[in-house]
Amino acid sequence: MGIERTFSMIKPDATKRNLTGKIIAKLEEGGLRVVASKRVHWDRAMAEKFYGIHADKPFFGELTEFMSSGPIVMQVLEGENAVLKNREIMGATNPAEADAGTIRKEFAQSLGENSVHGSDSLDNAALEIAMCFSPDELVG
Numbered sequence: 649m650g651i652e653r654t655f656s657m658i659k660p661d662a663t664k665r666n667l668t669g670k671i672i673a674k675l676e677e678g679g680l681r682v683v684a685s686k687r688v689h690w691d692r693a694m695a696e697k698f699y700g701i702h703a704d705k706p707f708f709g710e711l712t713e714f715m716s717s718g719p720i721v722m723q724v725l726e727g728e729n730a731v732l733k734n735r736e737i738m739g740a741t742n743p744a745e746a747d748a749g750t751i752r753k754e755f756a757q758s759l760g761e762n763s764v765h766g767s768d769s770l771d772n773a774a775l776e777i778a779m780c781f782s783p784d785e786l787v788g
């Protein structure tokens with residue numbers, strides 16, 4: 649508990665449908681603050697590096713192709729219990745199982761194209777933040 653930082657991404661399916669602002673609004677309304685933000689277009693190698701933890705999964709190819717198919721917004725979010733809070737605001741991985749009012753319930757298109765990423769632990773948050781931002785880019 650306490651003030652934490654977590655890593656968030658708005659995925660290509662959402663940037664494509666111009667949902668960046670609506671998604672950030674949900675994160676902010678949930679009590680999280682954007683303390684770093686970058687809009688980038690990953691190449692396949694960067695997607696494979698970031699999702700290396702899933703390299704042995706059957707969906708790895710599809711996931712990394714999708715994540716390099718269009719722009720994404722990488723963010724660092726700060727707030728009370730931010731890792732868990734972000735996961736709550738996102739909703740379940742599969743939008744069909746996501747609670748009402750969550751980002752994935754409202755916006756996700758499928759299990760794969762599910763609009764947002766969020767770190768699943770404080771340790772992974774630190775690793776993901778370090779992979780995508782330099783310390784001077786955290787300005788919150």
Ligand code: UDP
Binds near residue numbers: 707741761762766
């Ligand atoms: N994913 C997929 N098929 C699956 C499981 C996951 O395409 O059966 C994708 C989906 O985009 C998901 C990402 O891989 O967000 C990472 O999976 P993870 O289990 O870490 O889900 P998350 O932490 O994003 O909820």
Ligand code: MG
Binds near residue numbers: 768
């Ligand atoms: Mg995950």
